[in-house]
Amino acid sequence: MAIYPELAGKVAVLSGAGGNLGMALVRRFQAAGIKLALVDHKGDTLRQRLREAGVDDADILIGALDLTQKRAAIDEFVTQVVAQHGKVDILVNVAGGFKAGGPVHEMDEEIWDFLMNMNAKTAFLLSAAVARSMVMRRVGGRIVNVAARAALSGAPTLSGYSASKSAVLRLTESMAAELMQYGITVNAVMPSVIDTPQNRKNDPDADHSKWVTPESLADVILFLVSESARDISGAALPVYGRA
Ligand SMILES: NC(=O)c1ccc[n+]([C@@H]2O[C@H](COP(=O)([O-])OP(=O)(O)OC[C@H]3O[C@@H](n4cnc5c(N)ncnc54)[C@H](OP(=O)(O)O)[C@@H]3O)[C@@H](O)[C@H]2O)c1
Numbered sequence: 001m002a003i004y005p006e007l008a009g010k011v012a013v014l015s016g017a018g019g020n021l022g023m024a025l026v027r028r029f030q031a032a033g034i035k036l037a038l039v040d041h042k043g044d045t046l047r048q049r050l051r052e053a054g055v056d057d058a059d060i061l062i063g064a065l066d067l068t069q070k071r072a073a074i075d076e077f078v079t080q081v082v083a084q085h086g087k088v089d090i091l092v093n094v095a096g097g098f099k100a101g102g103p104v105h106e107m108d109e110e111i112w113d114f115l116m117n118m119n120a121k122t123a124f125l126l127s128a129a130v131a132r133s134m135v136m137r138r139v140g141g142r143i144v145n146v147a148a149r150a151a152l153s154g155a156p157t158l159s160g161y162s163a164s165k166s167a168v169l170r171l172t173e174s175m176a177a178e179l180m181q182y183g184i185t186v187n188a189v190m191p192s193v194i195d196t197p198q199n200r201k202n203d204p205d206a207d208h209s210k211w212v213t214p215e216s217l218a219d220v221i222l223f224l225v226s227e228s229a230r231d232i233s234g235a236a237l238p239v240y241g242r243a
Contacts, residue, residue, distance in 0.1 A: 030056075039064075094146050
């Protein structure tokens with residue numbers, strides 16, 4: 001039996017679904033009986049990853065969207081999800097990423113814009129579209145954002161990344177306060193280093209057993225979208241493993 005039987009039949013939108021955490025969430029959410037609508041840059045790559053992971057994608061709606069732009073297309077995707085499933089109950093904003101920037105006094109403006117767009121604007125645009133639909137239905141909802149430990153303080157060469165993930169936390173807190181009256185909770189998780197093939201390649205000598213796995217992070221997110229977390233909103237949960 002699923003750990004959270006109340007989640008069966010709920011409808012979730014996941015961004016960044018083709019990535020490491022995204023794929024772990026797809027598996028966890030499908031196992032819980034949640035219907036999925038997935039967004040990523042490239043629809044073909046996402047379909048291929050789903051097939052490789054043995055995920056039955058017959059009922060999965062896919063949006064190939066750049067979430068940093070074309071607000072109308074993002075709104076249209078959410079309209080499509082509602083047309084197919086009647087509602088959106090859950091949104092997880094996973095889309096995001098990292099780029100080292102160098103010290104601020106030497107950093108290109110493009111790197112700052114890239115990070116703010118990839119990490120903060122993606123969450124803003126998709127959250128706005130989904131929250132509008134949730135508010136209209138007035139039956140509550142769950143939004144979870146993926147920030148990072150680096151959101152908590154700046155560090156050399158990390159200004160853009162750290163600021164963009166801090167923006168995700170402020171977005172989370174503001175939306176939690178705005179949407180409380182509608183029974184919609186908005187929370188964030190803050191991973192430190194996720195145990196991904198890319199991170200292992202970049203840091204082969206680290207103790208990988210200390211890193212948080214995508215599956216473990218997905219379990220925390222599953223809890224946050226469950227009924228058990230109904231009274232948690234505006235929180236930023238550290239999910240650091242032992243790193
Ligand atoms: N990996 C870590 O150690 C770590 C640590 C702390 C926080 N995080 C955060 O955790 C989340 C997931 O990490 P991950 O390792 O699973 O990342 P990942 O494997 O790179 O997956 C991220 C996914 O988001 C997509 N994406 C990025 N920008 C997008 C946009 N503008 N529109 C649509 N899709 C977009 C990417 O597509 P493309 O590949 O085509 O760009 C990719 O499929 C991210 O928000 C990341 O910042 C990760």
